[in-house]
Amino acid sequence: MESHFEVVILAGGDCKRLYPLTSGGVVKALLPVGNRPLLWYPLRHLAEAGIKTATVVAIGEAVAGRISSYLQQHAAAGGVACKVVTVSEDCGTGDALRAVAPALDPSADGVVVYSGDLVCDAPLPAMLVAHRLGGALATVLVSARRVAPSSETKPGKAPKGVDYLGLDPSRRLLLFSASHPDSLRDLRVPLAAVQRHGAVEVRSDLADHHLYVLSRPALQLLASKPNLSSIKLDLIPALCRHQSQPDAPPGTPPRAPASASAGGGAAAAAASPGADERDAAAGGAAGGGGGGGEGEGLPGAEYMRLAHCGAGARATAGRVAIYKAPDTSFCGRVNTLQAYGDVNREVAAPDSALHLTGLTPSRYDNVVAASATLGNKATVGPACIVGEHSAIGDKCSVKRSVIGSGCKLGAGCKVINSVLMDGVALGDGAHVQNSVLCAAAAVQDGAALKDCQVGPGFVVAAQADHRGETLARA
Secondary structure, three states: OOEEEEEEEEEEEEOOOHOOOOOOOOOHHOOEEEOOOOHHHHHHHHHHHHOEEEEEEEOOHHHHHHHHHHHHHOOOHHEEEEEEEEOOOOHHHHHHHHHHHHHHOOOOOOEEEEOOOEEEEHHHHHHHHHHHHHOOEEEEEEEEEEOOOHHHHHOOOOOOOOOOOOOOOOOOOEEEEEOOOOHHHHHHHHHHHHHHHOEEEEEOOOEEEEEEOOOHHHHHHHOOOOOOOHHHHHHHHHHHHHHHOOOOOOOOOOOOOEEEEEEOHHHEEEOOOOOOOOOHEEEEEEEEHOOOOOOOOOOHHHEEEEEEEEOOOOOOOOOEEEOOOOOOOOOOEEOOOHHHHHHHHHHHOOOOHHHHHHOOOOOOOEEOOOEEEEEEOOOOOOOOOOOOOOEEEOEEEOOOOEEEOOOOEEOOEEEEEEOOOOEEOOOOEEEEOOOOEOOOOEOOOOOEEOOOOEEOOOOOOOOEEEEOEOOHHH
């Protein structure tokens, strides 16, 4: 029988964490990434997985209106027909899902919850097959962190923005999840999980990308616990605790489990970034496409392995499973200013994620629109995208950057590791490095920007020198 999954895209709101990119009425879901609206990427990913309909949840009427307008202009974007639902501005992700859950098809095999800020090409059909065959309570998409935690913090300090995930010895099940900064001060492993599985492997080299497949009992638990405001911070940890209770009926409020310190004895094993070498031996439906094997490269090998994994798949029944994206997949969330710049640069690189934009690189490993013009001795390096009707002046240099549509760069400009949205103007001799310039911003002659974010329509004065600043209209 053909499976059927409902899809909920959490598009969010104006996202103050991305200020000034989202100032002036700009909606996070429509921010340009690789000269495509951010929402375009989840819709394309879903369409490639054969999904035909989706519910897009927007926070606030203004955001919902802008998203609706975009979807109307791009009817059935990517082949996915979308219904936009508005929730109040004080809603967390769990609250938003709880609000729309009653309107979802109760006969569906599960609900796919997709963060609207995720740019991803992990094999979603394989994840859905793993969830359905395994009978999991929930399935969580994880992948190897692209940046080592040690590079984001000072020696002796806890890494920032790291997910601590507790896996069973087979690496099919998620036994606990801790991401909230407060919970990391005293990280504890549920004692019941240790007793049931014998050991818990604590991983800090994996990232939870906020793409979940939830069963109906998981939604029932969410509905019964109004305090579960966030899916990642509240619901998933609650489901992990719930699965440790023997023979607990679905929807039964979880009891507070006993815990063991993550630093102690056999209760937890600290994972190293190279621990994935044993993933192939673990196998299993929830382990994803990273496993090795003689027929790994054959078409349909992943589905064959899932279909014939027998008891291994049923080991996830009623549990929280993980699906590890293949190492060749790209998964990145645009949820911080740093991540916005990083993902833009990744999707401009042919050796990384340019294929996600649907653009074809030239023989110079860049993408320059046919209507764009380049002046005398202007150079556009590899891993760059230049949008329609943009004009690059004489002796300009563009390296590892994304230039939007209708931009104008004066003579002698240098743009390095930066994002220029539509309609940006740079005066002669302007230098921009590691910066993001929002739509219609202007940098006058001779000005220099490094590690800056410039809001929509802001004008940087001639000869100004700004470093590490946020520049926006009051």
